[in-house]
Amino acid sequence: MMRRKLAALLLCLLLVFQLSPVPSGAAETVYFTAVNKNVLTLSDDTMPFWSGGYLYVPSTIFTGVGRDLGVSYYPNIARQTVLLYVDKTVYSSLVFDLNKDYAIDNEGNLYFQKPIQRGGVIFLPISLIARCFGLLYSTVEVDRGYLVWVRNPDMDMEERYFADAAKSRMDYEYNQYLRNQSAEEDIAPEETEPSTVTGQRIYLCVEAADPKRVKSLLDILDRYDAHAAFYCTEAFLREGGDLLRRMTATGQAIGLAVDAAADRPVTEQLETGNRLLSQAASVKTRLAWIENAGEESVSAAEAAGFCPLDPDLDRAAYPLSSTGAADTLLQRVTSRGGEVTVWLGDSANAAGLGTFLSAAEAADDRCLAMTETVS
Incomplete structure (x- = not known):
């Protein structure tokens, strides 16, 4: 009798979780991004993805406080190009052209891995960048999806150990991601205020x-x-x-x-x-x-x-x-x-x-x- 009650209780709990609404815009499988020791904000706009057999990461990982990989990032909107470079004892660079299907380094070598622009974000193939600038990257399976971890070689930590250590932060980012999805769905188009920026x-x-x-x-x-x-x-x-x-x-x-x-x-x-x-x-x-x-x-x-x-x-x-x-x-x-x-x-x-x-x-x-x- 007691076992049947416990089984019924477990079934009810399972149904509650299955029937709990998930924002329709939220991805079923998400890709978290971490740079060195920092788990970045989870967003559809900057979520890594696979294309043509290559893993693409947002170019924004090379900007911002606490995300220093030692690689500088320079987009030239007028020329539709993106430059990545390092200033060390030997200068090294990669130039991506948004209108071409290859990248070129400072020695003139061509790499047929193109940049991809989604919305206002430029995504770049991390395997090529890691190889050219001596970075490391990993894709680790975690709860709700995968963790893409980009780091400097001196980050001496096992992939799984880092993923476990970052679990609480990923949980927080995922909950924020769901809240943002819900908030976007709740905002009616007429509630959006027009821009008030004037002048030049x-x-x-x-x-x-x-x-x-x-x-x-x-x-x-x-x-x-x-x-x-x-x-x-x-x-x-x-x-x-x-x-x-x-x-x-x-x-x-x-x-x-x-x-x-x-x-x-x-x-x-x-x-x-x-x-x-x-x-x-x-x-x-x-x-x-x-x-x-x-x-x-x-x-x-x-x-x-x-x-x-x-x-x-x-x-x-x-x-x-x-x-x-x-x-x-x-x-x-x-x-x-x-x-x-x-x-x-x-x-x-x-x-x-x-x-x-x-x-x-x-x-x-x-x-x-x-x-x-x-x-």
Whole structure:
């Protein structure tokens, strides 16, 4: 009698679990992602998948705090390419073209494994990346699916041991994943609020050569809570350590200013600049302004992993040093519409920049820090 009651109870519990609603949009088998010791957020948008016999992972694993695999990631939206590279004793890189079915490394070798774009996320074949950059990856079967674990070679831990240790975190991410799925289903289309973002996105780019002038420009940018990109000469990089660290702390973009007409190759100048920048502020950059640039020097810089600036407006010959100059610049920017990059050279001063920022603020325009995806 007691056994029949227990059996009935177990059957009822089983039916309850089987009949519990699961969000219709949730995947039946999920792929968790972990980088080194971190289990990442579980989302349909960034979930790894198999295609053509290759395992694809989101390119986002190479960005973000706590996900440092030692591989830098640079997408170029204009060129529809993705660059992965490492800066060690020997430079190594992989370039994926979204319009081609192969990747190419810095030695010209072709690998017929293409990138795949789903929504706004680019996915890359992890086997090729691991082989080229000396990483490790594993696919471990876990509750509800699989764990894709990408890591550096010094992560000395058995796959199953790591999966067991990460179980509680995966449980948490899975529960959050289900909640997000339910929340998305509950939101009716009419409840979605339209975007309230207005105005233009303006990327001001200046040459950083004179420390006194650079400091005054930084003061004005701080006053208006605005950002710009400072392309630094080698001389400035050697003596402007405090200002470089201030730029980094306040979110200003830092680039390197070099001259193709100099007696040293552009790539050598850029490497020297990055070494000086790293010594001063513990950061590196891929942004570059090449004075007297020709097709050859630009191609050499790009092949070395740098992103030469190609501004929409070159205003270096028109000093941003007065109210009239600021008004003219705003008119030029407004006439183009949308997203605009502006090269100011070394012509801007605090008065002209302040007037421009005030006018841009009144027009709901935003002055942002240059990024490698914009330049």
